[in-house]
Amino acid sequence: MTEKQIVVLGAGYAGLAAATRAGKRGQVTLIAPEQRILHRVRQHETAAGHPEHRPAVAEVLRGRAVRHIAARATGIDLAGRKITLDNGEVVAYDTLVHALGSRTAWHDVPGAAEHAYAAERAAGIAERLRTADRPGTVAVVGGGATGIELAAELAEAHPRWTVRIVAADQVGGWFSDKGRGHVHRVLRGLGVAIHEHTAVTAVDTEGLTTADGRIPADLVVWAASMEPHPLAGEAGLAVTPAGRAIVDDHLRSVSHPEVYVIGDAAEVTVPGTGTLRMGCATALPQGQYLGKVLAGRTDKPFAFRYIVQCLSLGRRDGLVQLIHGDDSMRPAVLTGRTGRLIKAAILKSVVMSLR
Ligand SMILES: Cc1cc2nc3c(=O)[nH]c(=O)nc-3n(C[C@H](O)[C@H](O)[C@H](O)COP(=O)(O)OP(=O)(O)OC[C@H]3O[C@@H](n4cnc5c(N)ncnc54)[C@H](O)[C@@H]3O)c2cc1C
The missing domain is CATH 3.50.50.100 (FAD/NAD(P)-binding domain)
Incomplete structure (x- = not known):
């Protein structure tokens, strides 16, 4: 039997934490353009002119069965289970992890x-x-x-x-x-x-x-403020009006259960905690949890407390x-x-x- 193809989109806190853990048990493909991690929580230091602290993605992935393709996803074909990339490649998946994060929201303010x-x-x-x-x-x-x-x-x-x-x-x-x-x-x-x-x-x-x-x-x-990456909604995953993917208690898309969505791109609601805000503090534990799910180390629902x-x-x-x-x-x-x-x-x- 051929091994299931696990593809992770995005090498932010959520995507990397999922890929490194899933890559302990089987082959994973990680798609993200950067060679050094974005490390957004330290970007204010960089803006002020202090030295950057951005480890290489390869260093984070060392010793794990993760192939990094340094490219951008341009589309997700949910019916065909394929990702198109800006370098012309097409990557097939059985299980997709969408961890494309968020970006600045301009709120249509002129200029x-x-x-x-x-x-x-x-x-x-x-x-x-x-x-x-x-x-x-x-x-x-x-x-x-x-x-x-x-x-x-x-x-x-x-x-x-x-x-x-x-x-x-x-x-x-x-x-x-x-x-x-x-x-x-x-x-x-x-x-x-x-x-x-x-x-x-x-x-x-x-x-x-x-x-x-x-x-x-x-x-x-x-x-x-920040808004979720638009690719989830554009591809046809169920999203909230704000564009965050709607997921179940195992962080699976409610419309496409072969797709997991984690980090800023997902609207995650945990009983007793509420709907999680965007943040490294919430993205990282989601990635850690999902990595364990994909490695077969847990099948419990995602739990989180601030x-x-x-x-x-x-x-x-x-x-x-x-x-x-x-x-x-x-x-x-x-x-x-x-x-x-x-x-x-x-x-x-x-x-x-x-x-
Ligand atoms: C200046 C700043 C300071 C912050 N400080 C804090 C803080 O102190 N504490 C805190 O909890 N949160 C903080 N945040 C928020 C936090 O950084 C985000 O919530 C967090 O990075 C979300 O993680 P993520 O993994 O979901 O996505 P991201 O970190 O946004 O990562 C998204 C990944 O997707 C990749 N990607 C994007 N588009 C594509 C594409 N088309 N194809 C392939 N890959 C793609 C990106 O390159 C990246 O690898 C801060 C944010 C900023 C901007």
């Missing part, structure tokens, strides 16, 4: 896609800051974790630039009072100007138009917010150097957990 840097264009942001004739103003749009980490890191690394963070609601508004208070104190201490309840309505070469007037900026970084949320706030400070298993806030936080060290330890453990 945003043309004039702003998406948060994940970290190297481009660093280059733009490095090559500027003179210091100017950076506006970071988005008061979520990505926007906060970027604003803090950029302000600390480029003290001669003015950094502004612009949010439609509150900056770090979901944290406990203590957590939010700490984020605001650190940002202000780094000289970051905070604009809350300020919806951006347009972006141009000279800055932002908002409901409250103009915010001039030489560089706009867009960290407002423990902490953490942020780096520049190189010297951080926030560890204690949370309940359903992602709601506890009052307690760890801050300062302790918060920073815990966050750094978590970042280190992410790469180790991929294998």
Whole structure:
């Protein structure tokens, strides 16, 4: 009997964690364009000009029966069970793991896609800051974790630039009072100007138009929110209105059970925990779980509880917010150097957990 073809699309946290575990037991094909892992949770450091920490995909896959094809999927033929690639190859599968993640959502704001840097264009942001004739103003749009980490890191690394963070609601508004208070104190201490309840309505070469007037900026970084990769919906998998694939308790597509969808691309709901938010913290355990399923090491449903949320706030400070298993806030936080060290330890453990 020929071996079943397992194909994993995407080498983010979810895809890699699944491929390395499944590849302990049988042959797996991994399709993703990059030779070094994206490691998105460290992209704010790269944007600020710090050295990149991106291990080679080959290093993560070492010793596992995983063939990496460095290409992009352009289509999924669900009826024919085939993937078409941008290098002209066609790859057949029996079991498909869709782990294509997410990308910046521009929310149809005029000029945003043309004039702003998406948060994940970290190297481009660093280059733009490095090559500027003179210091100017950076506006970071988005008061979520990505926007906060970027604003803090950029302000600390480029003290001669003015950094502004612009949010439609509150900056770090979901944290406990203590957590939010700490984020605001650190940002202000780094000289970051905070604009809350300020919806951006347009972006141009000279800055932002908002409901409250103009915010001039030489560089706009867009960290407002993420949307799932569109290929799941385009292929015909059952998706939510937002485009995340709908999966069952084993992370299988409800419309095509031979396809598993994990990470940011999937809408995963866990009893007692709720619908999981996009994040490395949720993508990685999904990949680890699915790898075990594919290797025949478990057939239990996927289970998940949250423990902490953490942020780096520049190189010297951080926030560890204690949370309940359903992602709601506890009052307690760890801050300062302790918060920073815990966050750094978590970042280190992410790469180790991929294998
Ligand atoms: C700046 C920044 C900071 C962040 N910080 C945190 C944090 O501190 N904590 C946290 O929990 N989350 C954080 N996140 C969110 C987190 O990075 C994502 O939720 C996480 O990366 C999702 O993992 P994933 O495996 O689902 O997808 P991704 O990491 O997005 O990986 C997707 C994979 O698919 C590949 N791919 C895309 N298109 C194709 C194609 N057509 N064909 C083949 N392959 C393709 C990509 O190259 C990549 O390999 C941050 C995000 C950003 C942008």
